[in-house]
Amino acid sequence: MTRALWTSDEIARAVGGVASGAFEASGVTFDSREVDAGDLFVAMTGEATDGHRFVEQAFAAGAAGALVSRQVDGPHVLVVDTFAALEALGRAARTRTDATIIGVTGSVGKTGTKEALYAALERGAHDRVHRSVKSYNNHTGVPLSLARMPADTRFGVFEMGMNHAGELAHLTTLVRPHVAVVTTIAPAHTEFFPDESAIADAKGEIFRGLEPGGTAIVPFDSPHRDRLIAAAAPHAARTVTFGLGKGADVRAVETMRHARGGTFVTARLRTAELSFTIAHPGDHWVSNALAVLAAVEAAGGDLALAGLALADLGGLAGRGARRTITLAGGGEALLIDESYNANPASMRATLSVLGEEQGRHVAILGEMKELGTQSAAFHADLAEPILAARVELALLVGEPMAALATALEGRVDFVHVADAAAALEQARTLLAPGDAVLVKGSNGVGLARVVAGLAGNS
Template identity: 70%
Template sequence: MILWTASELAAATGGAAHGDFAARGVTFDSREVGAGDLFIALSGETTDGHRFVPQALAQGAAGVLASQPVDGPHVRAADTMAALEAMARAARARTDAIVIGVTGSVGKTGTKEALHAALDRAAPGRTHKSVKSYNNHTGVPLSVSRMPADSRFGVFEMGMNHAGELAALTRIVRPHIALVTTIAPAHTAFFPSVEAIADAKSEIFQGLEPGGTAIVPFDSPYRDRLIAAARPYAGRIVTFGLGEGADIRAVEVMAAPTGGSFVVASLGKRELSFTLSQPGAHWVANAMGVLAAVEAAGGDLAQAGLALAELDGLAGRGAQHDVPAGDGTARLIDESYNANPSSMRATLQVLAATPAHRRIAVLGEMRELGEDSEAYHAGLAGPVAEAGVDYAVLVGDGMAALAKALEGRVELVHVPRAAEAGAALDAVLSDGDAVLVKGSNGVGLSALVAALVKRRQPCSI
């Protein structure tokens, strides 16, 4: 499918077309350019995308969006970042798709992926989503600019680490449905309080289309704050969660033999029973948010239940693997992409529920927590002990407070970097163990996971 012709791109951006082309994809990362793509040459703080134009064309790019002359078919605009945003606005304006925006401190990407799976099952090939974690000021407009005009649904993840950022992103996405997953301490170095984080997340409601639906976590202590923020913009406000009183609620949850949960959900006068493949109470809550969004979008709830049963774990966000350990295998829970106090607690509960000979936690420091960082790290001592952790590998200077708090409670080693964590884990890992690997992305624990997984192909969960 053709996404952009040179003339359409020039009209959308106010630029000038130099040569003709028809692009089937859009990217600003020269490493991702494939045949038929449009390459956008963005100028960043550390590098200038114009340097990679020859490489992009050599890799088969159909054309280029640039602010400098290019030796090849291109559209030239004064500012390529502004042009990318203009592309996104034009792509959003030309589609009749039902658009869903997803934000929150925890669970954005998993919920976005689950929503896409649930909606795409009913509209195969016509449900568009943002890829990876493209949720910032460049990733969101890129994702919207990639949406085919004939899409039936669009699902977009939006993130922020400063006030005002979501307000700008949501006005590009213009969602019909805005979903907030969880409010928790994350990026607290940039906010005076968690209430301020809730206020920043609630900016997503400002972009709602007239009569749109706001979906709010019922069990959050910031529920009423979010509802108040949504009220001026939403035609309808729906709550979801586990607590009695939520509009869409899990009324019964039982452990499933596969490691997930069997769930009975109440949706007003209706009930839906389904198996959720992903383990953990946080995933049960997220699934209620998914059902709320599917219902608001006019999707098929039965198909959504089937999709939730077949949902695979995401790399860095809950994927599980069997890896060699001693004379057998150990179960690896990959949560290496990111971490904050709330997500640490949730995934430690998953580790606690995982059958194992021993439970090992490889925990990297949580970053961007500001002046309360030491207290947040020390506060994980209780959840670590309650999870039945037999051995902990703590990674990074920020974990010193947790190491001190766990003294005499859990056997542990504290290492400065991910490389040392791998050696420490190898020294103790044995057959039948379950290992949770979680930390802020900058700690680099994904490399440890990759090294373990490389030893053997993963199982499916």
């Protein structure tokens, strides 16, 4: 018989609450729309809404119990503050497990690296690997992901994000990783930081939560490498670098583009040499894969199985998923879905991938948010990678893209529109059979609707 994730008594002890009666929960969620049968529903209270309004809906969907800060009808644990209680439940989940925990952060690539790590470790530890789902990487998502971790987990992989200094310092004390990975440092959330060095310092906060004997994993090719190594030094028993440059502890000694779109890599690690294929194209995915292998090696996972997992790794919706779409006028085109997020570094990386595809290169690009006073310059600077990728048609979405439109004038055919709805309308008219189409922008632009519309889902 499968053991419950949490009993009401365990929840009450963990959060300092009072249980109304006995119940068992098989999952945890704070979104009433995602409640599955047997879940514990956490009624979070925020500025925009109050989760207590949806307790009845959660029970109707099959919730086993609720974590609440006021009396409700139905099985529940009563606490003073549900957010503090969720953090306490996450801490309790972390305390009760003997799992090897890996924390992942970075300006670019953290979700893809987290998913690849999960796949790599799952190959050798079936059904005993846990990870944060979606992009649950903030002050509520991290404790929720921890609270969902079964006690008998062997490996836990947790993504941690931030857009202000000090946020990771707190999250890493919840996760307490044995291995902490920084994927890369790049201009992101620059509205909240004076410069890129400050971003590196904020990302380096992840090392403060390392368990004794822990390993820090740092991008060798980053200009902030030494800064990250210094940040890790007081907390890590070992620091491992990964990258393409000579001198990296985990390094790609040979790479070759695969005929089917991926990359064949021979990598030298600290204890082994491994040849493997990455399903995803692009140098940024070579770097991600090296970070994955460095983490698997540090965590004591199976490197050979990790290599096989990287070859089978499918694209994530919004983060590199590829599909062939049928156009309204007939014929087909390749659609590369990078619609979930964007910053200057990830834009350059994915445009480079587009440049390697066959057919006419079309880029549907949404604005990059949270770039502060440098926003216009960062958008204009995309002209160079667009030209390098041999883009023949650019569809620019959002007012901040005006700076890029000016930079492209007379150099590349483009259309500048106000929003995602207008972009979809234009794309349906402008795309032609054989096109390779990249869709990328900050999540708030809503380019996922463009992807869904072109794929025939709306």
